[in-house]
Amino acid sequence: MSATLRNARSHLIAERRELLALCHALGPAEWEAASLCAGWRVRDVVAHVIGGERDWADILRTHGDVDAANARSVERRAGVPVQQLLAELDEIAAVQGLGRLFAPVLLVDNWIHQEDIRRPIGRPRAQNPDRLRWVLRWTRVLPSGRGRSLRLVATDLDYTAGEGPEVRGAAADIIMAVAGRASAARHLEGAGVECLLA
Numbered sequence: 001m002s003a004t005l006r007n008a009r010s011h012l013i014a015e016r017r018e019l020l021a022l023c024h025a026l027g028p029a030e031w032e033a034a035s036l037c038a039g040w041r042v043r044d045v046v047a048h049v050i051g052g053e054r055d056w057a058d059i060l061r062t063h064g065d066v067d068a069a070n071a072r073s074v075e076r077r078a079g080v081p082v083q084q085l086l087a088e089l090d091e092i093a094a095v096q097g098l099g100r101l102f103a104p105v106l107l108v109d110n111w112i113h114q115e116d117i118r119r120p121i122g123r124p125r126a127q128n129p130d131r132l133r134w135v136l137r138w139t140r141v142l143p144s145g146r147g148r149s150l151r152l153v154a155t156d157l158d159y160t161a162g163e164g165p166e167v168r169g170a171a172a173d174i175i176m177a178v179a180g181r182a183s184a185a186r187h188l189e190g191a192g193v194e195c196l197l198a
Helices: 003-025 028-032 042-054 057-061 066-076 082-092 103-121 129-141 171-178 193-197
Strands: 151-154 159-161 166-169
Touching: 003 042, 003 082, 003 103, 003 129, 028 042, 042 066, 042 082, 042 103, 057 066, 103 129, 103 171, 129 151, 129 159, 129 171, 151 171, 166 171, 166 193, 171 193
Parallel strands: 151 166
Antiparallel strands: 151 159
C-alpha cells in the first residue's frame, strides 16, 4: 500500500471512530433529525456511510448510477434498529478490504457526511488540522467538486490553492461549500462564493 493510501486510511479510521463516538451520544430525536443532505435524516446519513463500505455491488446493480446505489443503501437500512447501525458502523471502522483502496474518496465522503450530521443538530467538533488539510486538498480535485476553477484560501490553515475567483474562510466551511452545502457558503467571503451558490 502506498504512503498516500496509508495516510488516507489512518485518517479514515480516525474519522469513523469520531463518527461512532458521536452516534453513541445521540438521543432518539437526534437520530430522526434532518441532516444537511436533502431528504435524509441523521440515521439515513449513517446508513449511507455504512453502505459506502459494504454495498459495492449496488453500483453494478444500478449500472453505475451512484445516486441510485446510495438510495438502495439507505432504503435497505431505513427501518433497522439504531443498535444495528451502531454495530455496522463499528465493524467498518477498521477500514478493511476495498475500503483500503478507496480510502481517499471515502475519507472525503465520510468527513463531509459527519458534518452533515453535526451542523444541523448543533454538535460541533474540534477539527484535526492535518485531516482537514487532507480533505480540503482532495475535495478540490474530485470530479464532483466545485472548487477546481476557484482560488481557495483557508484562513485557519494557512492554505491556498487554485486559480480563479477567490473563496476565503474557515477550511471546514470551504469544504462543505465546495460539496454543495449552501449554508456553509454563507460563512465565506470573496468573488468565488457566488460560483458556489449558483
